[in-house]
Amino acid sequence: MDTSIIISGYGGQGLLFAGSLLCHAAMIEGKQTTWIPSYGAEMRGGAANCSVHISDDEVSSPIVNMSDVVFALNQPSEDKFEKRVKPGGLFIVNSSMAKIERKRADIEYIFIPMNEIAAQKPEPVFINVMAVGAFIEKTGILKESSVKEALKSMMSGKKAHLLDANLASFDYGAEFIKDFARV
Amino acid sequence: MIKTSSKVLVKGNEAIAQAALNAGCKCYFGYPITPQSEIGEFMSRKMPELGRTFVPAESELASISMVIGAGTTGTKAMTSSSSCGIALMQEALSAMVCAEVPGVIISVMRGGPGLGNIAPAQGDYFQAVKGGGNGDYKVVVLAPATVQEAVNLTYRAFHLSMKYRTPVILLADGILGQMMEPVEFGEYPYEEIDTSAWALSGAKNRKPRFLVSLHMQEGEMEAITNRIFEKHDLIAKNETTYEAYQTEDADLIITAFGTVARVAKAAVKKAREKGMKAGLFRPVTLVPFPDEALHNAAKSAKMVLDIEMNKGQMLVDVRSAVFGAAPVEFYGRPAGGLITLEDIYGQIEKRLG
Numbered sequence: 001m002d003t004s005i006i007i008s009g010y011g012g013q014g015l016l017f018a019g020s021l022l023c024h025a026a027m028i029e030g031k032q033t034t035w036i037p038s039y040g041a042e043m044r045g046g047a048a049n050c051s052v053h054i055s056d057d058e059v060s061s062p063i064v065n066m067s068d069v070v071f072a073l074n075q076p077s078e079d080k081f082e083k084r085v086k087p088g089g090l091f092i093v094n095s096s097m098a099k100i101e102r103k104r105a106d107i108e109y110i111f112i113p114m115n116e117i118a119a120q121k122p123e124p125v126f127i128n129v130m131a132v133g134a135f136i137e138k139t140g141i142l143k144e145s146s147v148k149e150a151l152k153s154m155m156s157g158k159k160a161h162l163l164d165a166n167l168a169s170f171d172y173g174a175e176f177i178k179d180f181a182r183v
Numbered sequence: 184m185i186k187t188s189s190k191v192l193v194k195g196n197e198a199i200a201q202a203a204l205n206a207g208c209k210c211y212f213g214y215p216i217t218p219q220s221e222i223g224e225f226m227s228r229k230m231p232e233l234g235r236t237f238v239p240a241e242s243e244l245a246s247i248s249m250v251i252g253a254g255t256t257g258t259k260a261m262t263s264s265s266s267c268g269i270a271l272m273q274e275a276l277s278a279m280v281c282a283e284v285p286g287v288i289i290s291v292m293r294g295g296p297g298l299g300n301i302a303p304a305q306g307d308y309f310q311a312v313k314g315g316g317n318g319d320y321k322v323v324v325l326a327p328a329t330v331q332e333a334v335n336l337t338y339r340a341f342h343l344s345m346k347y348r349t350p351v352i353l354l355a356d357g358i359l360g361q362m363m364e365p366v367e368f369g370e371y372p373y374e375e376i377d378t379s380a381w382a383l384s385g386a387k388n389r390k391p392r393f394l395v396s397l398h399m400q401e402g403e404m405e406a407i408t409n410r411i412f413e414k415h416d417l418i419a420k421n422e423t424t425y426e427a428y429q430t431e432d433a434d435l436i437i438t439a440f441g442t443v444a445r446v447a448k449a450a451v452k453k454a455r456e457k458g459m460k461a462g463l464f465r466p467v468t469l470v471p472f473p474d475e476a477l478h479n480a481a482k483s484a485k486m487v488l489d490i491e492m493n494k495g496q497m498l499v500d501v502r503s504a505v506f507g508a509a510p511v512e513f514y515g516r517p518a519g520g521l522i523t524l525e526d527i528y529g530q531i532e533k534r535l536g
Binding site: 033039 | 218362450524
């Protein structure tokens with residue numbers, strides 16, 4: 001079992017962090033995992049991205065061409081990566097910054113108005129971690145506890161004061177999926 | 184770097200830099216260039232903290248020359264660069280071999296020729312293995328395929344460099360430099376090498392020593408060159424390493440190094456699942472090249488297929504090692520053309536399917 005994930009958005013939306021969070025949680029569960037960022041000119045144009053593998057077996061290449069899952073955090077990412085979701089794959093789109101539009105019938109779309117949700121909450125909310133929360137709730141590919149443990153170790157030292165807001169951001173993403181399922 | 188028990192999630196470039204620290208690297212000299220700049224960034228933070236030396240050099244020529252200076256005193260020193268930067272160090276590498284000065288050079292390849300691009304590529308196999316310096320010389324070249332192996336081979340690079348008084352190149356590509364993967368660092372696994380018999384340590388109470396690369400007396404340069412090559416025979420005998428995966432009964436043996444080899448391994452697994460007898464032979468030391476092991480493996484195969492992210496460089500050494508034991512074919516893409524599992528599986532299927 002090998003799952004490939006691409007996370008794409010503007011620099012500053014925390015997409016590299018979201019990728020390394022997944023990778024770290026996978027490591028906690030003893031899975032094989034790789035992470036690689038886009039770098040150089042590839043980052044220009046608003047679709048900076050990173051690719052992650054979470055696997056039970058050795059990962060052959062960290063590079064992902066067609067992906068099981070894509071997170072598109074903005075419009076350029078939705079435009080660029082919709083065609084790179086594998087048939088039967090999952091496309092998670094931040095509909096606050098990208099159009100609600102389904103061009104393909106062979107993939108599953110989840111549109112989450114991430115920035116709107118974040119604006120309604122009392123504390124600062126990180127949409128990258130919210131997206132991870134939604135993804136984990138939707139797929140169960142990693143345990144919620146592993147991701148939260150990863151957050152705790154990544155938010156230590158100087159970043160410790162941001163831990164609670166990160167944990168809450170994860171929960172908001174997970175809640176969105178739960179509510180979505182109830183509708 | 185993110186820690187969980189013994190495993191650490193770390194970028195290849197930072198893993199190499201951390202391994203160099205663990206290996207006792209006392210001096211780092213470098214000039215930034217993508218895709219290896221994290222090595223210098225990491226060193227600029229950590230070396231001063233540890234009371235060691237970090238110098239941002241004014242050029243790659245200066246970096247390698249500073250490595251020579253540190254190396255002559257028996258100090259573990261390192262530089263890192265990429266493709267067009269490593270090109271500027273070739274003259275110095277030849278001089279280091281001649282004067283028998285240790286030093287570690289990390290080469291994280293980008294696309295070329297020229298200034299090229301910053302995409303992953305393996306176009307600097309010749310540059311590392313054959314060299315662009317003058318005269319009869321060789322450097323030791325190690326090629327990691329995973330971040331864990333990049334750590335292990337960085338340790339080994341320092342060890343071999345000090346043990347045999349030779350420059351050692353760690354040859355990686357942009358994928359390995361930029362990717363994160365869980366690794367275990369452990370401790371530097373080698374014993375320290377005594378340098379007191381040759382290092383320039385100040386001539387107090389002893390005769391002065393000279394480490395030079397100019398030998399004008401009749402017969403002197405010939406004798407030194409022969410001795411250096413005898414040393415390389417010894418390195419070949421003691422230090423040659425490779426990975427042979429499913430080669431014993433393979434009809435088709437793929438040869439590949441670095442990150443291409445890990446993709447090839449997955450393609451071999453997939454081919455085996457479909458009943459096609461493929462195998463992988465991966466040189467870990469590019470110099471010394473595992474000639475004999477590859478030749479013996481090729482004897483029982485119907486075909487050897489060399490795969491590289493270039494236009495066919497290791498191919499020359501593969502052909503030379505196989506030496507007629509089996510036909511050798513080539514598949515490759517240069518300068519950022521990525522080779523996928525599907526590509527390699529397709530190449531296997533075309534020949535065995």
